[in-house]
Amino acid sequence: MRSVCSVPIYRDVSFKVEKRMKFLKNILLSKHLALLFRLFLGILFIYASVDKILHPAAFAKIVYNFHILPGFLINLFAIILPWVEFLLGVFLVLGIALDSVALLASTLLGVFIIALGVNLIRGLDINCGCFSTAPATKSSVSKRLIEDVIFLAMSLQVWKCHQGFLTLKNLFYKP
Amino acid sequence: MSNFSQKIKPALIIILVAAVIGILYNLVSPKGIGLVGSWSQQILEGNIIVPPSYDKTSDSPPISLADAMSLYNSPNIIFIDARTKEDYLKGHIKGALNLYMEEYDTWAPKVLPNVPKEATIVTYCGADECELSLFLARNMNVDGYKNLKIFFGGWEEWVKAGLPTSTGENP
Numbered sequence: 001m002r003s004v005c006s007v008p009i010y011r012d013v014s015f016k017v018e019k020r021m022k023f024l025k026n027i028l029l030s031k032h033l034a035l036l037f038r039l040f041l042g043i044l045f046i047y048a049s050v051d052k053i054l055h056p057a058a059f060a061k062i063v064y065n066f067h068i069l070p071g072f073l074i075n076l077f078a079i080i081l082p083w084v085e086f087l088l089g090v091f092l093v094l095g096i097a098l099d100s101v102a103l104l105a106s107t108l109l110g111v112f113i114i115a116l117g118v119n120l121i122r123g124l125d126i127n128c129g130c131f132s133t134a135p136a137t138k139s140s141v142s143k144r145l146i147e148d149v150i151f152l153a154m155s156l157q158v159w160k161c162h163q164g165f166l167t168l169k170n171l172f173y174k175p
Numbered sequence: 176m177s178n179f180s181q182k183i184k185p186a187l188i189i190i191l192v193a194a195v196i197g198i199l200y201n202l203v204s205p206k207g208i209g210l211v212g213s214w215s216q217q218i219l220e221g222n223i224i225v226p227p228s229y230d231k232t233s234d235s236p237p238i239s240l241a242d243a244m245s246l247y248n249s250p251n252i253i254f255i256d257a258r259t260k261e262d263y264l265k266g267h268i269k270g271a272l273n274l275y276m277e278e279y280d281t282w283a284p285k286v287l288p289n290v291p292k293e294a295t296i297v298t299y300c301g302a303d304e305c306e307l308s309l310f311l312a313r314n315m316n317v318d319g320y321k322n323l324k325i326f327f328g329g330w331e332e333w334v335k336a337g338l339p340t341s342t343g344e345n346p
Contacts, residue, residue: 053200054206055206056201056204056206056207056208057206057208060208060212061228064214064227071212071213071214071215072211072214074212074214075208075209075210075211075212075214076210076211078208079197079198079201079208079210080190080193080194080197080198081193082197083192083193083194083196083197083200084189084190084193086193087189087192087193087196088189091189097185097189099182100182100183100184100185100186100189101185101186101189103182103183103186104186104189104190107186
């Protein structure tokens with residue numbers, strides 16, 4: 001964890017550029033930004049899970065529309081995934097088991113990205129579960145894909161750089 | 176490596192706890208669904224493939240390509256394309272109107288005044304994977320159209336059979 005967050009700056013760049021890069025690096029890999037990302041992702045995961053928990057049948061239909069899981073797994077996946085998201089969200093906000101939670105969040109986002117990417121290539125409209133070549137459909141899927149890539153970057157930053165800053169664990173037990 | 180597996184263990188516990196809560200909540204919730212659903216397409220009489228959400232008892236009757244062809248040539252028939260405008264412009268069944276199902280509330284007041292209530296309506300969309308035709312028929316049924324039929328084979332079957340098509344704004 002330390003090694004990634006403290007990459008040495010190359011010596012052959014001028015001092016000014018070096019200073020700026022160091023400043024940028026310090027911000028991008030800071031525990032403060034990790035806290036911000038953590039809270040944002042946590043609230044996002046909770047928000048995304050609530051609607052799915054309240055409307056399981058509608059969510060199962062969306063899972064079906066992806067045409068990736070076999071039929072017998074669709075309902076089970078639709079029942080369990082929203083709760084994984086909910087727990088992840090709560091743990092991210094509170095800062096419980098952050099290493100594992102951020103890793104799980106990153107894995108989940110990675111899976112979403114693959115699922116969306118596969119359907120973008122196949123040209124499957126996941127909104128209606130039908131194949132469509134309409135640009136409107138493609139752009140809505142690519143928009144979600146880009147969003148998920150950004151969220152994944154945030155989640156990886158949290159995983160690597162949180163340093164236990166303002167987590168529940170460190171509030172109760174001073175390291 | 177052992178550090179990595181230490182991180183995986185809590186993640187697996189979270190998934191397990193989520194599974195237990197999810198399944199229990201689903202049991203108690205009035206909106207709960209079966210643990211295993213029926214997500215395969217149904218094949219009805221006449222070899223007509225319909226999507227999993229099609230309800231034989233309450234939905235409008237589905238028709239085969241042969242039925243659609245014979246209806247196409249009879250009078251007082253209106254075909255309605257439930258796909259997006261982009262898809263419609265690229266190609267549609269010749270004579271069909273376009274009513275994009277996902278935006279039914281904005282499209283219906285523009286399209287439906289030209290569609291008499293007593294006409295026989297055939298709704299269709301992309302192919303048998305697609306449910307827009309089904310949802311369009313459900314909405315039109317609520318809006319007072321009683322003589323509705325759903326052509327699930329849709330655009331794909333129609334084109335494969337080499338039947339009359341049109342492109343652009345012209346029906």
